[in-house]
Amino acid sequence: xALELYLDLHSQPCRSVYIFAKLAGxxxxxxxxxxxxxxxFGEEFGKISVVRKVPVLKDGAFVLTESxxxxxxxxxKYSTPDHWYPAxxxxxxxxxxxxxxxxxxxxxxxxxxxxxxxxxxxxxGVPVPKEKMDSAVEDLNMSFxxxxxxxxxxxxxxxxxxxxxxxxxxxxxxxxPVGTGLDVFEGRPxxxxxxxxxxxxxxxxxxxxxxxxxxxxxxxxxxxxxKGLPEFLKIRIQKMFN
Amino acid sequence: MVLEIYLDLFSQPCRSVYIFAKKNGxxxxxxxxxxxxxxxYGEEFGKINVLRKAxxxxxGDFCLAESVAIMTYLAEKYKTPDHWFPAxxxxxxxxxxxxxxxxxxxxxxxxxxxxxxxxxxxxxGTEVPKEKMDAALEDLDGTLxxxxxxxxxxxxxxxxxxxxxxxxxxxxxxxxPVGAGLDVFETRPxxxxxxxxxxxxxxxELFDEAHQGILSSQxxxxxxxSSKLQHFKARILKKFL
Numbered sequence: 001x002a003l004e005l006y007l008d009l010h011s012q013p014c015r016s017v018y019i020f021a022k023l024a025g026x027x028x029x030x031x032x033x034x035x036x037x038x039x040x041f042g043e044e045f046g047k048i049s050v051v052r053k054v055p056v057l058k059d060g061a062f063v064l065t066e067s068x069x070x071x072x073x074x075x076x077k078y079s080t081p082d083h084w085y086p087a088x089x090x091x092x093x094x095x096x097x098x099x100x101x102x103x104x105x106x107x108x109x110x111x112x113x114x115x116x117x118x119x120x121x122x123x124x125g126v127p128v129p130k131e132k133m134d135s136a137v138e139d140l141n142m143s144f145x146x147x148x149x150x151x152x153x154x155x156x157x158x159x160x161x162x163x164x165x166x167x168x169x170x171x172x173x174x175x176x177p178v179g180t181g182l183d184v185f186e187g188r189p190x191x192x193x194x195x196x197x198x199x200x201x202x203x204x205x206x207x208x209x210x211x212x213x214x215x216x217x218x219x220x221x222x223x224x225x226x227k228g229l230p231e232f233l234k235i236r237i238q239k240m241f242n
Numbered sequence: 243m244v245l246e247i248y249l250d251l252f253s254q255p256c257r258s259v260y261i262f263a264k265k266n267g268x269x270x271x272x273x274x275x276x277x278x279x280x281x282x283y284g285e286e287f288g289k290i291n292v293l294r295k296a297x298x299x300x301x302g303d304f305c306l307a308e309s310v311a312i313m314t315y316l317a318e319k320y321k322t323p324d325h326w327f328p329a330x331x332x333x334x335x336x337x338x339x340x341x342x343x344x345x346x347x348x349x350x351x352x353x354x355x356x357x358x359x360x361x362x363x364x365x366x367g368t369e370v371p372k373e374k375m376d377a378a379l380e381d382l383d384g385t386l387x388x389x390x391x392x393x394x395x396x397x398x399x400x401x402x403x404x405x406x407x408x409x410x411x412x413x414x415x416x417x418x419p420v421g422a423g424l425d426v427f428e429t430r431p432x433x434x435x436x437x438x439x440x441x442x443x444x445x446x447e448l449f450d451e452a453h454q455g456i457l458s459s460q461x462x463x464x465x466x467x468s469s470k471l472q473h474f475k476a477r478i479l480k481k482f483l
Contacts, residue, residue, distance in 0.1 A: 050388070050391060050392050051343070051388065051392060062332055062335075064335050064336075064339060065339055065343070066338070066339045066342035066343050067342075068338065068342045069335050069336075069338035069339040069341075069342050070335075072334075072335065072338050073331065073334075073335040073338070076331055076334070077331060089315065089318055089319060090304055090315075092314075092315075092318075093304075093306050093311050093312075093314070093315040094306075096308070096310065096311035096314055096315070097306060097307055097308045097311040099311075099342075100308035100309075100310045100311050100341075100345070101293065101307070101308055103342070103345035103346055104345055104346065104349075104350070108346075135480060146292070146293060149292060150292050150293060239377075
């Protein structure tokens with residue numbers, strides 16, 4: 001039975017898993033989950049994962065959630081090239097350090113700006129109050145500052161000369177606010193240069209394919225406006241950001 | 243030069259690193275950082291960790307932040323017993339799964355209760371509005387429910403028969419709201435039984451020693467000089483209120 005990956009490419013952690021699996025030539029069955037339709041709250045998906053999030057990996061009877069755990073699992077199982085998750089003690093620790101920090105920093109703040117700019121106005125019908133928006137953007141800016149100051153510095157990639165899981169997880173999160181028209185790379189030349197290097201390592205075609213969904217900002221609005229978001233989802237969303 | 247571990251045991255991730263290092267006989271120098279006094283913002287500490295958080299380690303000229311990264315580094319470097327971070331592919335994945343999930347679940351929801359019940363009244367001089375407290379309690383409740391339903395189930399420990407980093411990271415986070423006076427174990431027999439097993443596996447003495455500070459927070463909060471805590475104010479307003 002083939003490996004199954006439950007994905008929705010609107011989701012940053014789904015993109016890192018998708019890109020990695022494709023890049024590493026890992027054979028898998030793409031199982032689409034439609035988040036905007038609330039599919040993750042349905043009965044079927046609940047049998048796959050009670051946490052009701054994506055991505056999910058299903059390898060025979062073994063089910064695994066959490067993108068960073070999935071990526072680490074795939075690296076170990078398919079013996080992918082060392083640079084993704086180096087065996088070297090200190091280099092691996094640096095990858096782990098980033099993968100840990102990013103949960104409540106780049107991921108949280110990038111997501112929040114995405115929701116505030118791209119989703120909430122479509123769901124509630126009104127823009128997010130200016131001070132909330134400013135506060136969210138301020139937090140995101142701080143994450144970028146720390147990223148450049150600590151994690152990247154003057155290295156080509158986070159851990160050194162080669163791309164690793166850290167760079168992959170970083171880039172997909174940074175692309176989220178970009179999807180709403182906020183160019184986070186503008187005015188950040190070092191970050192832009194890093195983005196270009198990462199994109200090159202991944203391959204432009206795969207990178208763009210993975211990000212096609214999120215970068216289609218206009219259709220994003222349509223998705224949330226026209227799809228008739230289920231009421232329970234609207235309530236959840238509103239609660240999340242109050 | 244001996245390994246330096248920068249710690250403040252009021253902090254959950256500091257406790258997991260401390261317990262792990264002590265339990266496994268990792269030789270280290272305890273470097274105290276007072277988060278209450280804002281020492282993490284000082285110049286010296288900035289050289290250790292520019293993220294200005296604890297725990298952090300300095301191993302020769304190698305500095306590392308983030309408790310999860312620190313513990314897996316120590317596990318590998320000091321070749322700690324396999325059960326902490328199993329070599330088995332699926333077991334390791336399950337440990338990693340918990341360590342990842344908890345960042346946005348157990349950790350923030352447990353922390354929030356501690357801040358809302360204890361720290362904020364002390365710093366701001368007022369109680370937190372009931373609806374905010376209720377919402378926070380609801381979130382923690384949901385997280386504990388999911389913990390029992392998915393991560394623990396009917397197993398002795400998260401990954402099976404033995405304690406791992408997952409249980410260690412879980413227990414220190416769950417103890418935080420307990421320190422603020424919310425006994426999360428009281429109505430949860432399964433969770434209590436797991437807590438007893440974890441405390442036993444760690445060693446009651448070490449567990450209690452690590453948690454002494456946090457468990458006497460309600461007392462020490464009374465004598466906290468709120469004028470010295472004002473550096474928390476901006477962050478509190480932004481994050482919680």
